[in-house]
Amino acid sequence: MQLLARALAQTVPAGDIAREEKDLHALWLMASGAAHIDHPIEEPTDPDLAVGAxxxxxxxxxxxxxxxxxxxxxxxxxxxxxxxxxxxxxxxxxxxxxxxxxxxxxxxxxxxxxxxxxxxxxxxxxxxxxxxxxxxxxxxxxxxxxxxxxxxxxxxxxxxxxxxxxxxxxxxxxxxxxxxxxxxxxxxxxxxxxxxxxxxxxxxxxxxxxxxxxxxxxxxxxxxxxxxxxxxxxxxx
Incomplete structure (x- = not known):
């Protein structure tokens, strides 16, 4: 889902990849009933696309x-x-x-x-x-x-x-x-x-x-x- 969120966010002009990932992750946690994040979201490593930029x-x-x-x-x-x-x-x-x-x-x-x-x-x-x-x-x-x-x-x-x-x-x-x-x-x-x-x-x-x-x-x-x-x-x- 994280990879899908990044791919979709990149199709939107001026899309904020980090925000979209964060929002989707929050919804995922709510749907699963999790109370906290066990594994933090990894930062993308593409040198051309900085997170949130x-x-x-x-x-x-x-x-x-x-x-x-x-x-x-x-x-x-x-x-x-x-x-x-x-x-x-x-x-x-x-x-x-x-x-x-x-x-x-x-x-x-x-x-x-x-x-x-x-x-x-x-x-x-x-x-x-x-x-x-x-x-x-x-x-x-x-x-x-x-x-x-x-x-x-x-x-x-x-x-x-x-x-x-x-x-x-x-x-x-x-x-x-x-x-x-x-x-x-x-x-x-x-x-x-x-x-x-x-x-x-x-x-x-x-x-x-x-x-x-x-x-x-x-x-x-x-x-x-x-x-x-x-x-x-x-x-x-």
């Missing part, structure tokens, strides 16, 4: 040189993002989406599978759609966890999106963007430059290609922030 996955796909991209390609990028959302099962479940002239930003509450797998599949879909095109494109994923109440969800989503877009626009991160033309791929394919934040080495293993950890000091006097850069993208298309 809501994961917010913000992702942005944008043109490297938007002023050089024709209007038809801009519209095509929006369709690519829609297709990628469909591939990960979130076509109508994105909690935030904005399509701008330079790119698209989306945010999800990835409760249906591991957030790292969701982001990796989204990126693979964008890679697939963008293959054999000459324009350079880049992608960034930003994963955060929150233990706040549901009333703060909107604020937390806006904060996650703002953090993601500040990363994308940071002049300190700009030199670290991989250059698509320099990454080895199949002869007619062009990979999407990609950076991921908020995930560790175990989580980044969900992504295709080779990844390098870099540390960037975004503010003077503050500790460095870890980012993963995709060095190459030998995806099996």
């Amino acid at each position: 809501r994961a917010i996955l913000a992702m942005r796909v944008e043109w490297e040189s938007p002023t050089m991209v024709e209007i038809g390609e801009r519209r095509l990028l929006r369709r690519h993002v829609t297709s990628a959302l469909q591939d990960i099962g979130y076509q109508d479940a994105a909690i935030y989406r904005h399509d701008g002239s330079a790119g698209s930003t989306v945010a999800l509450a990835p409760t249906r599978e591991r957030p790292s797998l969701t982001a990796a599949t989204f990126l693979a879909s964008v890679d697939f759609e963008h293959r054999r095109r000459t324009e350079k494109m880049r992608f960034m994923a930003h994963l955060t966890h929150s233990v706040g109440s549901s009333t703060q969800a909107g604020v937390e989503v806006e904060q996650a999106v703002a953090e993601l877009e500040s990363f994308c626009a940071s002049p300190l991160i700009e030199p670290h963007w991989p250059k698509g033309a320099e990454m080895p791929m199949h002869s007619r394919d062009r990979p999407v430059s990609a950076i991921v934040h908020g995930m560790d080495a175990d989580q980044i293993s969900s992504f295709w290609g080779g990844w390098e950890l870099v540390q960037v000091a975004l503010r003077p006097g503050f500790s460095s922030v870890n980012f993963w850069l995709r060095e190459h993208a030998e995806t099996p298309f």
Whole structure:
């Protein structure tokens, strides 16, 4: 029943797994007539999903040189993002989406599978759609966890999106963007430059290609922030 409760709670956007387990356990005890808990509920060990935390996955796909991209390609990028959302099962479940002239930003509450797998599949879909095109494109994923109440969800989503877009626009991160033309791929394919934040080495293993950890000091006097850069993208298309 505990495994079933976790599986069902993960299908609900912003679902609180720990609370659902606790409520179900209390009902179980009442039904069985037990007076106390003999065996405490074990904590889930998945590094992507902390107990009681809501994961917010913000992702942005944008043109490297938007002023050089024709209007038809801009519209095509929006369709690519829609297709990628469909591939990960979130076509109508994105909690935030904005399509701008330079790119698209989306945010999800990835409760249906591991957030790292969701982001990796989204990126693979964008890679697939963008293959054999000459324009350079880049992608960034930003994963955060929150233990706040549901009333703060909107604020937390806006904060996650703002953090993601500040990363994308940071002049300190700009030199670290991989250059698509320099990454080895199949002869007619062009990979999407990609950076991921908020995930560790175990989580980044969900992504295709080779990844390098870099540390960037975004503010003077503050500790460095870890980012993963995709060095190459030998995806099996």
